[in-house]
Amino acid sequence: MSTLVNLAYLAAAALFIIGIKRMNSPATARAGNRLSAVGMLIAIVATLASARILSPWMIAGGLALGTVLGILLAVRVQMTQMPEMVAALNGLGGAASALVAWAEVSRYTAAQAEGFAGSAFARHGLAALDGRLVITITLSVLIGAVTFSGSFVAFGKLNGKISGNPVSFPGMRLVTSLLALVAVAAVAFPLVMLGDSGFDAGPLAVSTLVLGVVALVLGVLLVIPIGGADMPVVVSLLNSYSGLAAAATGFVLENQALIVSGALVGASGIILSKIMCDAMNRSLLNVLVGGFGGGAAEGGARSAAGLTVRTVTPDDAAVLLAYAGQVVVVPGYGLAVAQAQHVIRELVDLVQARGVRVKYAIHPVAGRMPGHMNVLLAEANVPYDQLFEMDEINDEFERTDAVLVIGANDVVNPAARTDPSSPIYGMPILNVDRARNVIVLKRSMAAGYSGVENELFYLPRTGMLFGDARKSLERLVQEIKAL
Structure with missing residues (x-):
């Protein structure tokens, strides 16, 4: 069974890579999108079948429901709404990664209730709680939660529910910096405690809870000061974040397909963000902290006073x-x-x-x-x-x-x-x-x-x-x- 699953993952990874390659050209982009979708279908079915957590009928029902929802979205969403839909999908991807990581923490916490010996984890089908696993879990929660809240702020800016102008308040960057330090501390805390008490999942549960809340606020503070002119870069960057969160979750679950697909999305998103920044002659750091763009200005670098406009019929x-x-x-x-x-x-x-x-x-x-x-x-x-x-x-x-x-x-x-x-x-x-x-x-x-x-x-x-x-x-x- 494991050999078939690995072959399915290999086929899915190949389809992902070929699909992304074909998206480079408008003439082949549709075919590339279909190939990537088929690859994801293969990876999902292989994962559910190997884990044996759902019956074949439940798998078929879930696929059917997802297909219907996807078709409805594709038909009903207007082209003008496509950017915010992409932002929303990025956010949902980040939320899924964070929730899966939190579910894994809950499994370790349940195993801990039976005792701190490694055998307790083994009875629950879990690997020993080590530094590598702690880092991947906390990264999944951090990146996933930032992606979720940041994407829905971008969603609001794109559809007009939130002002397209840069939004800030006095001391905003200081607050953002302090929250970033808290996030780093929340990642480090379970690692320190892990060295003292072996398999204790308690510090990890506390850290991921704190980290999730802090990351949600960070996502808002990172995106809300960015103006409408930079939204193409923000959407691309958040797409990359969702891929990185998925890759981290892949390491948590030891799922090769999730690692590969997440890495591909993360890398392509970063490359695309760089291309967008070059097209605007700005650095990525400048986009994230510059507060550029938004609503109409009363004038420009040069005044329009005295200039005339020629209209045509x-x-x-x-x-x-x-x-x-x-x-x-x-x-x-x-x-x-x-x-x-x-x-x-x-x-x-x-x-x-x-x-x-x-x-x-x-x-x-x-x-x-x-x-x-x-x-x-x-x-x-x-x-x-x-x-x-x-x-x-x-x-x-x-x-x-x-x-x-x-x-x-x-x-x-x-x-x-x-x-x-x-x-x-x-x-x-x-x-x-x-x-x-x-x-x-x-x-x-x-x-x-x-x-x-x-x-x-x-x-x-x-x-x-x-x-x-x-x-x-x-x-x-x-x-x-x-x-």
């Missing part, structure tokens, strides 16, 4: 797009809010039928989570070969007749290149301002997540088309059809 914009040689579409979170991905696909099909070359420019931190724009456009069946990352397309803007910016803000702000006093200075951006013409679809002149005034809106070659992005695109479609 849908018919003027339609003519410009229909008779251009090349058009580049720059999607942002406004596209997701308006749920206009299908309309932009229809618009692009129309101008392509007139011989116009069209490409989509995707900035790494556009939207509210990593890959948000890719997923959004994939839902509208936009061909993958039309999607271009920032580094692939930036040199083409100078040869582009018209750029259509839909709800993007900070990622197209020239101040990142030209204004050393701007908070976003040095951030890699899409070189939209170098195109011959720019059409920006926005509801208003409100600043982006960073709160910085966007210089692009005031350039002579930029035309602002105000209104709901979906309605504006529908008008453009009508006007192009009428040409």
Whole structure:
């Protein structure tokens, strides 16, 4: 039986790795996601079957219930809600790891009631309580609880129930530092007591309880001062935390599949967080303590006083797009809010039928989570070969007749290149301002997540088309059809 289980775990690990590899490209991402899901199914069934804690009917019932819930979520959750759903799933993963670790502590506490000899643990099917096990249990609780509370703060910020602005109070960093020291002490305490009293599980139970409470508060204090501009990094980092918590729990349970899957999620999340930080020209430490981004600001590093905005009508914009040689579409979170991905696909099909070359420019931190724009456009069946990352397309803007910016803000702000006093200075951006013409679809002149005034809106070659992005695109479609 153990040989079959190990083979199943090996197959699951291979599917995880292949699945993650295939997620590198939009063309193979769906297949990669399916492979990873199959790998997880194999690992779950193998674990439940080998542990013999559930009957086959209970396993089948649980899988059926989970499948139904998953389908309901997939159908009912809107694309605009996808970032907060990812945050919630990260939090639930962290909570599961912490609860499993606490359940293991409860088993040791029950065994202790029969005496402190190692044989008492053996009768409960437990290994000797040693330093390695104590460290993995406490890490599972610490990382899992931080991930749970931090993820649901991110969930609140993403769906608007908590302000997207950085939230802080006097002495907040001191309180956070003191709680971190308490957490370290709670991890060390059972290790010290373990050396004195051998198999005593009492100090471990006390420490994990204290650690769980402290970690929950820490998770809130670590995420709540982070502004909306940094939410893509936060979601990615919390995803990494959930993987690390799962890996630690894998060591607690001596489950190879959990160790491998947790390590893969943890490592890929850290790598993705680094990519997100590079895309904003900021360090991970700066994201965590910087308190950057949030609501709209009254101005920016440069005042907009005296500058004028040129507005365009849908018919003027339609003519410009229909008779251009090349058009580049720059999607942002406004596209997701308006749920206009299908309309932009229809618009692009129309101008392509007139011989116009069209490409989509995707900035790494556009939207509210990593890959948000890719997923959004994939839902509208936009061909993958039309999607271009920032580094692939930036040199083409100078040869582009018209750029259509839909709800993007900070990622197209020239101040990142030209204004050393701007908070976003040095951030890699899409070189939209170098195109011959720019059409920006926005509801208003409100600043982006960073709160910085966007210089692009005031350039002579930029035309602002105000209104709901979906309605504006529908008008453009009508006007192009009428040409």
